[in-house]
Amino acid sequence: MSIGELLRPRTTVDLTKRPRRLRSSAAMRELVREHAVRVGSLVQPLFVVDPGQPQGEISSMPGVFRYTVENVAAECRELAALGIKAVLLFGIPDFKDSVASSAHDPAGVVQRAIRAIKRDVPEMLVIADLCNCEYTDHGHCGILDEAGDVDNDATLELLGRTALSYAEAGVDVIAPSDMMDGRVGYLRATLDGSSFGSIPIMSYAVKFASAFYGPFREAADSTPQFGDRRTYQMDPANAREALREALIDLDEGADFLIVKPALAYMDLIRAVKEISDVPVACYNVSGEYAMVKAAGRNGWIDENRTIDEILTSFVRAGADIIITYFAKSYAQRHRT
Ligand code: PBG
Numbered sequence: 001m002s003i004g005e006l007l008r009p010r011t012t013v014d015l016t017k018r019p020r021r022l023r024s025s026a027a028m029r030e031l032v033r034e035h036a037v038r039v040g041s042l043v044q045p046l047f048v049v050d051p052g053q054p055q056g057e058i059s060s061m062p063g064v065f066r067y068t069v070e071n072v073a074a075e076c077r078e079l080a081a082l083g084i085k086a087v088l089l090f091g092i093p094d095f096k097d098s099v100a101s102s103a104h105d106p107a108g109v110v111q112r113a114i115r116a117i118k119r120d121v122p123e124m125l126v127i128a129d130l131c132n133c134e135y136t137d138h139g140h141c142g143i144l145d146e147a148g149d150v151d152n153d154a155t156l157e158l159l160g161r162t163a164l165s166y167a168e169a170g171v172d173v174i175a176p177s178d179m180m181d182g183r184v185g186y187l188r189a190t191l192d193g194s195s196f197g198s199i200p201i202m203s204y205a206v207k208f209a210s211a212f213y214g215p216f217r218e219a220a221d222s223t224p225q226f227g228d229r230r231t232y233q234m235d236p237a238n239a240r241e242a243l244r245e246a247l248i249d250l251d252e253g254a255d256f257l258i259v260k261p262a263l264a265y266m267d268l269i270r271a272v273k274e275i276s277d278v279p280v281a282c283y284n285v286s287g288e289y290a291m292v293k294a295a296g297r298n299g300w301i302d303e304n305r306t307i308d309e310i311l312t313s314f315v316r317a318g319a320d321i322i323i324t325y326f327a328k329s330y331a332q333r334h335r336t
Contacts, residue, residue, distance in 0.1 A: 035315045037308070037322070039083040039334060043127065043281070044327035046087050047219055048072050048113040050094035060215035061286055062293050064325050066092065069112040073120035082331035086125035088175060088323055089113055090220055093135055099143055100135035104161040106168065114169040127173040127202060128166045130159055130187075139224040141178040141232060150232055152180050159183055160190040167196040175258070177204040179232040185252035200255035202281065206242040206268055209233035212261045212287030219286065239268060246272045254278065256321070261285040263310065266317040273318030281321035282314050289325040304333060 022032050047066045049055055058064050067075055076087060091110035093102040102108050110128055117126050132155065133141045142155030155178065163174050174191070176183050184203050191199050209230045217223040234241060246257050257276055259269050260283035273280045292310070296303025307326050314322050324330070 035312055037311045037315055037330070037334075039327075039331045040085050041321050042084060042311075042327035042330060043086045043088050043321060043323040044079055044084055045090065045129075045323060045325060046072060046075065047090050047092060048109055049092040050109045052094040053092045053221075058215065058219040060218055060290050061325060062297070063329065064219070064289070066219065067113075069109065069116050072113050073116045076117050076121040076124045079328055079331075080121055080124050082328065082335070084124075084327055084331055086127055086173075087117070088127045088129055090129050091134055092220055096135055096137040098137055100132040100158060100162075103132055103135040104158070104165045106165050108165070111165055111169040114166060114171050118170040125172045126170070127175050128171045130163055130166070130174050130176040131178045132158060132162075133178075133222040133224070134220050138226070139222055140227075141229065142180060148226070150180075152182070155180050156183055156186045160186060163187050163190060164194055164196070167191060167194070167199055171199065173200050173202050173256075175202040175204065177207060177260075179204070179207050179229075179234075182252070184249045184254045188253040201253065202256035202258060203249040203254040204260055204283070205246045205249040205254060205257045206259045206265070206272060207233055208236045208261065208265065210236060210261050210264075210285070210287070212264070212285045214287050215290045216286035236264070239271065242268045243271060243275055246276060250276055250278065256281055258283055258323070259319075261288060262314055262319070262322075263288045266313065269314065269317040269319050273320075279320040280318060281323055282317070282319040284310070284314065284322060284324035284326070286325065292326075 022028055049066045049068060055066050055068060089110050093109050095102045114126050117124055131141050133139055138144060140150050142150035143158060145151040159176060159178060166174060176187060184201055187201055191197060249257060256279045257272055258281045259265055259272055262282035262284045269282050292303060292306055295301045311322060
């Protein structure tokens with residue numbers, strides 16, 4: 001076909017359908033908008049440190065801070081005033097050993113933080129991440145056997161003890177992120193057997209062995225001292241296995257399911273949403289945050305527009321709840 005022929009107007013083109021009509025003004029676009037981020041569905045992760053640990057801003061996560069037990073409640077009060085309903089706590093203890101003793105210490109950093117927040121800002125929902133990697137000297141998420149492998153069943157008992165100590169401190173939701181088999185059922189039975197039957201379990205059901213956790217491990221000082229997490233976290237190549245994990249956790253009594261990371265796993269947010277009947281959360285992890293901040297600081301992207309686009313896309317993909325380090329700044333920019 002010649003250029004002349006290509007440029008000739010085609011009388012057969014159908015212009016009865018003009019989607020651009022509904023994009024003609026800001027008001028029209030607002031009218032037909034299908035999805036929106038609700039500030040009330042955002043969860044702000046918070047790092048809480050023991051006195052001997054570094055405080056202040058995390059270098060690879062500009063705008064994200066490590067708090068002490070003394071100042072974490074004040075941060076929660078600010079978040080509550082912005083309309084944020086829930087925080088997800090991570091502890092960074094002074095003491096680590098091979099069996100994560102400080103994880104279930106009734107006077108541990110997370111237990112103290114839960115008490116402080118529930119005392120000062122009782123309306124704030126406190127979700128506690130439940131894992132051992134911040135509390136073990138080897139940095140793995142469970143107890144090691146003689147061969148140096150994570151011992152699944154011995155780790156369950158440890159998780160149960162820590163969950164009970166969080167419950168006793170007044171936690172609202174327990175969020176196990178260790179990826180041991182059977183932990184949701186084990187924790188459900190443990191909580192129910194100790195008069196904590198009303199505490200829901202938000203399971204990191206679909207959690208991948210991801211390079212996107214890099215900045216978190218720096219922040220939480222939880223990098224494994226040898227090996228990696230691939231014998232318990234999932235292979236990023238697997239989607240059907242993700243659904244299997246989600247179904248197992250539902251069957252064991254999970255009240256919420258988390259897909260983590262989020263950005264590179266939007267297909268699984270949608271898929272988990274379709275096969276489940278509980279709220280689905282996605283975790284917009286530290287590496288996803290760091291990439292946006294780095295590019296924004298270099299002037300390579302418009303940071304705020306990028307954040308809004310990403311969070312809206314999680315909603316479009318099916319996320320009911322978004323766990324994100326952008327929660328506070330998003331709420332500040334979208335004050336009503
Ligand atoms: C603990 C845990 C991790 C994250 C949340 N809980 C680290 C890991 O599994 O290595 C990552 C969160 C983030 O990157 O923002 N197991």
